[in-house]
Amino acid sequence: MLDPVGALAFEMHAGKGVFAVLLGSGISRTAKIPTGWDITLDLVRQIAALRNEDAGTDPAAWYTAATGKAPDYSALLDQLATTPTLRQKLIHPYIEPSADERARGEKLPTAAHRAIAQLMASGYIRVALTTNFDQLLEQALAEAGARPTVIASADQAVGALPLVHAGLTIVKLHGDYLDTRIRNTAGELATYEPALDKLLDEVLDQFGLIVCGWSAEWDTALKAALERAPSRRFPTVWAARGAPAAAAQSLIQHRGARLAPIDGADHFFDALAEKVKAIETLRQPHPLSADLAVAMLKEYILDPRHAIRLHDLLNGELGRAAARISELKLDTHTWSLEIFAKHVTLYQSAIAPILPVAFAAGRWGSVEQAGPWVEFISSIVRRRREGTGGSARLVDLRGLPATLTMYAFGLGAVIGKRLVSIGRIVGTVEDFSFGHLALGDGLNVSTVITDGGGDAFKALPEYQNKQLPQSEFIADVLRPLVKSEFRDDEPFDAALARLELALALGYVERVGDGGGWVPPGRFALRHKRRDALIAEWDADHKARGLGCDACVIAALRKAPEFAHAKTFYGERVRFL
Numbered sequence: 001m002l003d004p005v006g007a008l009a010f011e012m013h014a015g016k017g018v019f020a021v022l023l024g025s026g027i028s029r030t031a032k033i034p035t036g037w038d039i040t041l042d043l044v045r046q047i048a049a050l051r052n053e054d055a056g057t058d059p060a061a062w063y064t065a066a067t068g069k070a071p072d073y074s075a076l077l078d079q080l081a082t083t084p085t086l087r088q089k090l091i092h093p094y095i096e097p098s099a100d101e102r103a104r105g106e107k108l109p110t111a112a113h114r115a116i117a118q119l120m121a122s123g124y125i126r127v128a129l130t131t132n133f134d135q136l137l138e139q140a141l142a143e144a145g146a147r148p149t150v151i152a153s154a155d156q157a158v159g160a161l162p163l164v165h166a167g168l169t170i171v172k173l174h175g176d177y178l179d180t181r182i183r184n185t186a187g188e189l190a191t192y193e194p195a196l197d198k199l200l201d202e203v204l205d206q207f208g209l210i211v212c213g214w215s216a217e218w219d220t221a222l223k224a225a226l227e228r229a230p231s232r233r234f235p236t237v238w239a240a241r242g243a244p245a246a247a248a249q250s251l252i253q254h255r256g257a258r259l260a261p262i263d264g265a266d267h268f269f270d271a272l273a274e275k276v277k278a279i280e281t282l283r284q285p286h287p288l289s290a291d292l293a294v295a296m297l298k299e300y301i302l303d304p305r306h307a308i309r310l311h312d313l314l315n316g317e318l319g320r321a322a323a324r325i326s327e328l329k330l331d332t333h334t335w336s337l338e339i340f341a342k343h344v345t346l347y348q349s350a351i352a353p354i355l356p357v358a359f360a361a362g363r364w365g366s367v368e369q370a371g372p373w374v375e376f377i378s379s380i381v382r383r384r385r386e387g388t389g390g391s392a393r394l395v396d397l398r399g400l401p402a403t404l405t406m407y408a409f410g411l412g413a414v415i416g417k418r419l420v421s422i423g424r425i426v427g428t429v430e431d432f433s434f435g436h437l438a439l440g441d442g443l444n445v446s447t448v449i450t451d452g453g454g455d456a457f458k459a460l461p462e463y464q465n466k467q468l469p470q471s472e473f474i475a476d477v478l479r480p481l482v483k484s485e486f487r488d489d490e491p492f493d494a495a496l497a498r499l500e501l502a503l504a505l506g507y508v509e510r511v512g513d514g515g516g517w518v519p520p521g522r523f524a525l526r527h528k529r530r531d532a533l534i535a536e537w538d539a540d541h542k543a544r545g546l547g548c549d550a551c552v553i554a555a556l557r558k559a560p561e562f563a564h565a566k567t568f569y570g571e572r573v574r575f576l
Contacts, residue, residue: 004260009275012124019208020127026213027265032106033134039094043076074180095134095177109140115269121146128170133177152176154193192221200225208234213265216247239268290353294360301364318376321354332390337459351401355408359481362412370424377402381430396449403443414495441507445470446519471522497523
């Protein structure tokens with residue numbers, strides 16, 4: 001049985017663009033943005049202070065008694081600031097963060113704003129109705145690279161394009177804080193202008209609705225619009241923290257809405273956006289289709305008569321993999337270990353269908369047939385440099401699909417003893433933005449993330465206590481690929497050890513010892529296997545008259561200083 005958020009995510013994914021959101025003050029609460037009424041009461045306190053009086057604990061009552069009128073936002077502004085420029089300066093501190101507030105993360109877009117912006121930028125939500133007059137949602141959309149149409153008054157509604165042509169739209173039902181016409185009082189909230197009512201009727205008729213952060217207690221005109229909306233073609237989901245108030249409960253029953261209990265707007269929308277993205281990412285070919293692609297590759301790759309069919313097969317499979325990666329519009333600006341872990345999962349899911357094909361290509365293909373894989377891996381590296389910047393680790397992580405593909409192909413080549421094919425890939429030089437490196441060096445799982453890459457993988461819960469989490473991660477990704485080759489882990493571990501050692505030796509020859517550091521691998525922690533591989537390498541080194549480099553052997557055993565390695569696997573491969 002799906003939870004309410006999961007059910008909504010499936011509906012949203014299936015009906016892309018059919019949902020609108022109705023957002024109340026609860027959305028901006030964690031940003032510490034005051035409501036319009038909060039500002040009004042504070043202005044009353046300022047009026048009282050100007051009269052050398054104390055507004056007490058009930059400023060509204062004080063104002064009514066002193067003036068004979070209920071407090072009105074616009075009227076109060078007129079008293080305190082006589083020009084539009086002065087009025088804007090008076091209101092700015094309520095909405096715009098000071099340096100200290102910005103440092104504390106206050107009055108800035110919240111997780112809810114960013115998640116809604118992500119859903120809007122991805123096309124899942126097209127319209128946002130809001131009673132808030134801050135600009136946090138607009139800021140979050142700007143961060144996501146989207147520019148909405150903003151309607152904050154009746155005259156803007158009159159001149160607006162029909163929603164079907166307008167793209168992303170924010171309707172600020174109570175106005176914008178930069179405009180003194182924002183609605184606050186009961187009288188102002190009792191009715192809307194005809195143009196605004198017409199726009200509301202259009203939204204409520206043509207879109208499903210997700211309501212969050214709105215109590216429905218005071219906004220009479222908005223309640224009336226919901227009550228008169230005739231259409232029920234799309235669902236209404238009412239997200240509420242605790243039991244809805246009486247007014248909200250009445251609307252829920254009237255519209256046949258589904259109640260979604262939440263812990264808060266931030267958690268609700270963040271979870272919704274993540275579930276929608278997961279459904280989108282995991283919308284992959286059925287596993288049987290990956291098996292079919294592998295079977296077709298095995299049939300075509302060994303027979304030159306099928307060269308065209310092989311080209312078409314790889315062109316299609318690699319093209320679909322590239323499209324899945326390109327669709328991952330991930331925010332690289334906000335760093336946390338949790339976000340890093342989410343990005344790893346999404347990249348891994350996007351590349352997973354192609355990994356069995358890469359393994360089979362390395363296992364059975366010739367060096368000449370490695371060309372499409374070189375280009376595919378290189379294209380990911382080139383795309384890694386594109387787009388916006390942000391956290392170095394999250395930007396670097398864009399290369400992870402290339403790393404996984406390189407390792408899958410390389411493991412197949414080690415098992416198939418087609419080692420020159422590995423050299424074709426890992427020796428290809430690409431621009432990694434911080435320098436030109438061979439793919440085998442820049443995409444090594446220990447170097448693909450330049451800022452403490454190995455430690456970053458400890459963000460994944462299952463690897464947080466591993467000595468070499470990045471190597472264990474690679475092992476777990478690759479292990480399912482060899483299920484048809486080996487019955488147990490020992491041959492797999494041996495093959496992966498050879499691949500990791502080869503990449504480490506190649507790194508030393510091409511990059512140098514890095515001040516005593518080389519890319520580590522699981523083989524270094526298993527002394528018996530490590531020493532056997534070193535002995536094999538040393539024997540090969542001596543057999544070809546290259547002599548013994550004791551410094552290199554010491555490094556392999558202890559992982560301190562590395563000097564320079566010349567070859568491994570003898571003359572069969574020259575990529576190291």
